[in-house]
């Protein structure tokens with residue numbers, strides 16, 4: 001279904017998915033007087049705890065998806081691995097924003113990279129891998145190390161393996177459960193950057209600038225805003241991001257993740273057609289957060305200012321922090337510039353994103369140091 005009419009406060013927004021991104025979206029939506037329905041196979045979820053209604057059914061239950069979409073004014077999503085059939089069933093009864101075609105392109109590494117390459121965007125060199133012979137040829141072409149990734153349904157480094165020598169090829173090939181894979185050249189990067197941006201129904205564009213991301217075990221660890229790179233690089237990252245959103249005709253929020261190579265080139269690593277972990281700082285540190293902007297964009301409203309009020313940094317809180325018991329919240333909160341966000345997840349498993357801290361300071365360096373200090377304070381034995 002399509003409509004250009006604005007969806008105003010009081011209306012109900014449908015969210016496919018029920019994790020922390022949906023939770024923070026729902027907080028922003030309820031603050032502005034909207035109702036929120038969330039749809040996922042789980043109960044008592046991070047989004048469901050905030051939403052007006054938590055619909056619990058498998059994504060494959062298309063009748064349940066249709067019923068969900070019938071009762072909302074617009075459907076958005078908080079993860080990109082939404083099945084095509086689910087997206088199509090929802091779109092029969094409510095506008096789906098971003099569109100099914102944005103989902104289709106960005107939920108599959110090969111389609112995404114092929115799209116980016118075709119439109120002249122800078123991407124990490126890649127090759128489609130179907131057989132062991134493809135893999136060996138790719139490794140010879142790129143050299144080792146290289147990274148073998150599943151084409152679909154991967155996140156936080158899941159489904160990827162670094163191959164350090166040709167001898168490891170066979171074992172790496174046998175490890176993957178999925179047939180279609182992508183081999184990427186290993187990028188010896190200077191740093192990782194991302195730009196979270198939003199595009200409205202009328203084509204208006206806003207962004208939160210280039211931010212700097214440090215990963216640990218393939219999972220985002222700390223984001224620093226603004227990125228400590230030259231103005232030229234930061235500008236270039238925003239220009240590329242804008243072109244990606246325009247080429248995809250995104251209505252909503254999309255994040256472009258980049259590698260900055262040691263010789264100063266930006267390469268796109270991947271796209272996420274939704275608010276992104278590297279944009280969480282915007283909740284505390286910007287005039288309009290990525291979540292409120294997603295709401296404004298999918299409702300056909302004017303976008304808000306994205307001004308950064310103060311340099312900021314965000315540190316993820318993974319389940320590992322709970323290994324010696326409940327983290328020492330008071331110790332971190334004793335630092336008054338630090339904000340705590342917890343996602344309401346019940347089981348703190350290692351590697352699971354349970355929450356994050358944001359800190360603001362006079363400089364990006366100081367914000368990064370402060371948020372790290374706050375996180376260390378959470379450890380009982382620190």
Ligand code: AMP
Pocket residue numbers: 124147154155156157158184185186187188192215218219257269270
């Ligand atoms: P991804 O799930 O593809 O975003 O990968 C997660 C993280 O793994 C990235 O943010 C990088 O830190 C690292 N990584 C992934 N692909 C590559 C690559 N081709 N070269 C170097 N590091 C990579």
